[in-house]
Amino acid sequence: MSNSGASIEVKNLRKSWGAVEVLSDVNFGIEPGGFLTLLGPSGCGKSTLLRLICGLDEVSGGQILINGADVAGKPAAERNLGMVFQNYALFPHMTIEENISYGLRIRKVPKAEKKKSVDRVAELMALGNLLDRKPGQLSGGQQQRVALARVLVSGRPLVLMDEPLSNLDAKLRVEIRSEIRSLNKKLGITIVYVTHDQSEALSMSDRVVLMNAGVVAQVGTPKELYEHPANTFSATFIGTPPTNILDSLEVAFPADLKIAGGLKLSECLFGIRPESLAFPAEDLDFKVRARVQSIEYEGKVFLIHMRTDAGTAIVxxxxxxxxxxxxxxxxxxxNRDATHVFSRSDGKATTLVY
Ligand SMILES: Nc1ncnc2c1ncn2[C@@H]1O[C@H](COP(=O)(O)OP(=O)(O)OP(=O)(O)O)[C@@H](O)[C@H]1O
Ligand SMILES: [Mg+2]
Known part of the structure; x- marks a missing residue:
């Protein structure tokens, strides 16, 4: 099993199908052993990007650097990476042990080394007592763990995963999430992980690439994306419930408020996380009147759904x-320090000055 991951860097990557550009000028990178997530809504280009990195499809432009060398023109077999597809397939006639060690067998890894690798990953993935069974004798979640174990044991320094947890129930998803994360750290493998689930992305990643309609909306650590959304898309995609967006025209704010970059207050939107909104509001810097529509009990908190006089829904x-x-x-x-400010015309973040 490899203990050193590969670095990966994507530069000015483009992909068109005929006249339709599905990826435009994509740039990001991650250091060896890092965990990078491609996050975004359905159809934004995540799987396309993964298939380009993997070598299943050809790029229309740009570079894919693995350990500094451009692999964009190379066949998949020469890229030395592993991939878990969303619809993983195990070999039904092989035992779990044979399934996991399949890649090692193909590469003619010596028997003793092979056994050591399989035992290690089987223990980490809690599959140790299932090695003699066939896939048909396993639950869906156990099968998914076998598919993950198979790629993790392969010794590849870079592993790509396309929504590998989508078939699991919520509890199992959270468990396997942390197993993948700890394997990433223990084995030192670099992982590029695709999901449309923002909480999965925030909880697992060293770095997140948030995508919207083939364009990178923001790249950063989970904390950077959460605390400093670069635009309204990022603000409303990250966090549950999402950031409330209010037009400055419907909000009462301090007279000395100014916006950086020459933007007028009348030209901006305010973004506020649901947990930053409060009442009574007498002592708070910003205020808006709103009517309670419905209330959801969430255990630790209530989610109060409201509508402002101007008709904006807030939570x-x-x-x-x-x-x-x-x-x-x-x-x-x-309060001021909880306020994100965006330009109404292009949705880009700017800052308050006071
Ligand atoms: N072979 C193809 N020919 C033409 N268009 C394609 C092809 N493959 C993907 N697309 C288009 O490219 C866009 C991105 O698709 P992609 O599968 O990368 O999205 P995704 O982010 O993985 O979505 P999901 O979360 O639903 O899996 C979509 O509009 C899709 O219809
Ligand atoms: Mg996809």
Whole structure:
């Protein structure tokens, strides 16, 4: 099993199918042993990107550097990487042990070394007592773990995974998430992971590439994406419930407020996370009137769905004592340091000056 991952860097990558450009000028990179996630809504180009890295499809332009060498023109077999597809397939006639060690057998890895590798990954993936069974005798989640074990044991320094947890129930998904993450750290393999689930991306990754319609919307650590969304797309894609977006024209704010970069206050949008909204609002910097539409009990908090007088839907994550009634109109507010500011015309983030 390899203990050193490969670095990967994607530069100005483009992909068109006929006249339709599905990836435009994509740039990102991750150091050896890193965990990078491609995140974005359905159809944004995540699988396309993974297939280009893997070598299943040809790029229309740009570079794919693995350990500094451009592999964009090379056949898949020469890229020395492993891939887990969304619809993983195990060999039904082979035992779990044979399935996991398949790649090692093809590469004629000596028997003792092969056994050591398989035992190690089987233990890490909690498959140790299932090695003699056939795939048909395993649950869906166990089969998924075998598919992951098979690629992780292969010794490849770079492993690509396309939504590998999508077939699992919520509890198993969270468990295997952390298994993959700890294998990434223990084995030192570099992982490029595709998901449309933002909470999965935030919890697993060293770096996230957020994509929207074939374009990179933001690249950063999970914390950077959460705390400093680069645009309204990022603000509303990351976090549950998503960031509330309010037009500056419907908000009461301090008279000394200014925006960096020459943008007028009348030209901006404010973004506020549901947990940053509060009431009563007397002492808060920003205020808006809103009517309670419905209230959801979430255990730790209440999610209060409201609508402003101008008709904007907002959600307050509320952990206070007494909950307002449905239909009640109240003033909610937030403080300056919780305010994200975006240009109304292009959605790009800017900053408050005060
Ligand atoms: N072979 C192809 N020919 C033409 N268009 C394609 C082809 N493969 C993908 N596309 C288009 O490219 C775009 C990106 O598809 P892709 O499969 O990469 O999305 P995705 O982000 O993986 O979505 P999902 O989350 O649904 O899997 C889509 O609009 C899709 O229809
Ligand atoms: Mg896909």
């Amino acid at each position: 307050v994550s509320y952990s206070g004592g007494s909950v307002p009634d449905e239909g009640e109109e109240i003033t909610v507010g937030w």
